[in-house]
Amino acid sequence: MRIAMVSYEVYPFAKVGGLADVVGALPKYIERQGLTVDIFMPYHKKVDENAPKFGYTIEKVSEAIPVPQLLTEEKFDIYKTTLPGSRNVNVFLISNRYYFSANEVYEGPDLAEQAIFFSDAVLESIKKLDFNYDVIHVNDWQTALIPVYLKSVYKNDEKLSKIASVLTIHNLGYQGIFEPSYMKFAGLPDYLFSIDGIEFYGNINFLKGGILFADVINTVSPTYAREIQAKEYGEKLDGVLRVRSADLYGILNGIDYEEYNPETDKRIYVNYNLETVEKKRENKRMLQRELGLPERDVPMIGMINRLVDQKGLDIMAEVMDYVSLFDMQFVLLGTGDEKYEEMFKSLGEKYPEKYSINLKFDIVLAQRIYAGADMFLMPSRYEPCGLGQMYSLRYGTIPIVRYTGGLADTVKEYDPQTKDGNGFGFEPYDPAYLLKAIAKALYYYNEKEHWITLIRNAMTTDLSWDKSAKEYVKLYQRAKSKVQ
Ligand SMILES: Nc1ncnc2c1ncn2[C@@H]1O[C@H](COP(=O)(O)OP(=O)(O)O[C@H]2O[C@H](CO)[C@@H](O)[C@H](O)[C@H]2O)[C@@H](O)[C@H]1O
Structure with a gap:
């Protein structure tokens, strides 16, 4: 054919x-x-x-x-x-x-x-x-x-x-x-x-x-x-x-397993695989340095998106002040609607030690975020499939998503009893549920055994074409x- x-x-x-x-x-x-x-x-x-x-x-x-x-x-x-x-x-x-x-x-x-x-x-x-x-x-x-x-x-x-x-x-x-x-x-x-x-x-x-x-x-x-x-x-x-x-x-x-492979990806600072996943930390440190964030071991949430209504940014606007109370860092890469660019810019100005706001299109920085961040946020209002959460799974970066469309088909809620699941999420399109999902992810980041299991589950999820x-x-x- x-x-x-x-x-x-x-x-x-x-x-x-x-x-x-x-x-x-x-x-x-x-x-x-x-x-x-x-x-x-x-x-x-x-x-x-x-x-x-x-x-x-x-x-x-x-x-x-x-x-x-x-x-x-x-x-x-x-x-x-x-x-x-x-x-x-x-x-x-x-x-x-x-x-x-x-x-x-x-x-x-x-x-x-x-x-x-x-x-x-x-x-x-x-x-x-x-x-x-x-x-x-x-x-x-x-x-x-x-x-x-x-x-x-x-x-x-x-x-x-x-x-x-x-x-x-x-x-x-x-x-x-x-x-x-x-x-x-x-x-x-x-x-x-x-x-x-x-x-x-x-x-x-x-x-x-x-x-x-x-x-x-x-x-x-x-x-x-x-x-x-x-x-x-x-x-x-x-x-x-x-x-x-x-x-x-x-x-x-x-996703293209050859193009998006943390073991061989030339765009990231340090290559790694499941056995050497501790090198993710080095990627985070280098990313903090590149973006001018304090070089500390705090959970880092990444987000790479077109900044449009589809992506759930209105419910995010309502919770980010509360998320900022946590000891965490947030890295955004995206371009789109002015109202959302402004929203992120003001978060960056308000919390310069916690936020790195990058309003541009940059495929090298995108890979460095997939590799360096600990979590990846995608609270979409709707999502036909979504690739961001798949790239992050492949790079051992734990997705926090709204369970809709392809996000529901690729991310499974982590269950600490069975140790099954590769991420965190929520269903009702409501800021309170989003906040809870983020808080849950931040909690498990500090439960090191669970976090390692999550990373393993993420990196072994089959996402190949x-x-x-x-x-x-x-x-x-x-x-x-x-x-x-
Ligand atoms: N500023 C930036 N700099 C660098 N890279 C950036 C970027 N902003 C976005 N990207 C990249 O663009 C891609 C976004 O893909 P998604 O599938 O997540 O969403 P999109 O809505 O574009 O696609 C639509 O089509 C795809 C394909 O079918 C569906 O998965 C999805 O649900 C649907 O909305 C990712 O590779 C991401 O890294």
Whole structure:
């Protein structure tokens, strides 16, 4: 089977959040299952910026290809590189100066036009390139129109009509909702502007289109796949998801065990494994030094996040003054909404000996926090899967989470009787429960025998992609069986 995987972000070429990590790792593991995978992504400015750091080279494959389907004269070029660490995963970069010259991945002159242009350009590239794909695997709203095109405009196209589609929802909170006028730009037939199509409360909704028209849909954890079919987590698409529930799966993300390995990770200060885990302390000391925190043996809580409502920062705001009463340190790395940046900045100013607030994107510092911190906080309001808690488990850093979505599927409450469990957490979205979970973790930090057991349980949790990659292969087979 040959798979075309389509995404706006792919590590290491351009990364904003977890989507990049998934599409940068999963193809390597699918390839090991004997399939062939190619990636299609926009040629963002970031791709050139990251090239010297990661040592990939880029060549031009084809140029000035039109998109006759769309209401634009813009053309695109195709460039090609290879996914580092893969055997043979081609990465095709769709280049167009007008749409893709912003500094950031999710910026541009018009985000709706940009996503439509990219989606159609991918299909035009597939027509042009000499490969026969069995499945197009699209990710999130930016690429969710591809299944819509396949089942409407291209349903009689000799090549494209034979390709099945899979949509992965990494975050239902972002849907791509725009004015109906974009139907015309996209060249989509009018009949699609209906309740059974991409119409959504008078607008158009790209993700809804993907959910209705992809042959198979999945999200990134079994719990989130269940949660989003009910009103509380459904973001107004729960009804549409229930319509497709027979074709909706939940496959837990994995993490790249080669890239994220405390034994070999070159970005951390001192390497370690389960047998030499006491070296974590050295990582903490060096991190304290780098960040200007007092070099003491106090429990350190880390947090690395996009600073947005999803991440539970409003309930955190209510408890951090109380958490600050403990002898502890807190290290934040993140960027996002101004109100949250301000909240963390003022905590840093109020308690300079306890807080290190780093409002930037820095993948080296991220690894140093995963390795150096003792605990990792992720009190998300909702979390489709969550990778932060998985990286921290792998690095022996104990997660404190809200049990929702993938957090509930990967973190298990520590039981001091049975010595089972790899972290701490809470369920009701309520600051009092969050405070209790943090206090509990801080308590067990001082119960050294329990803490060592926790670290052992964390580091031996199976989070590899191997199992999930096999699930994706089955998903592709299911999708393929629907178009024959
Ligand atoms: N300032 C910063 N500097 C450096 N690195 C930073 C950073 N801010 C965040 N990161 C990194 O970005 C990634 C975040 O991934 P998550 O999966 O935790 O959340 P995200 O909401 O982005 O992903 C969405 O998609 C993924 C993938 O499916 C789902 O796991 C998740 O639940 C869903 O919300 C981690 O690798 C983290 O280290």
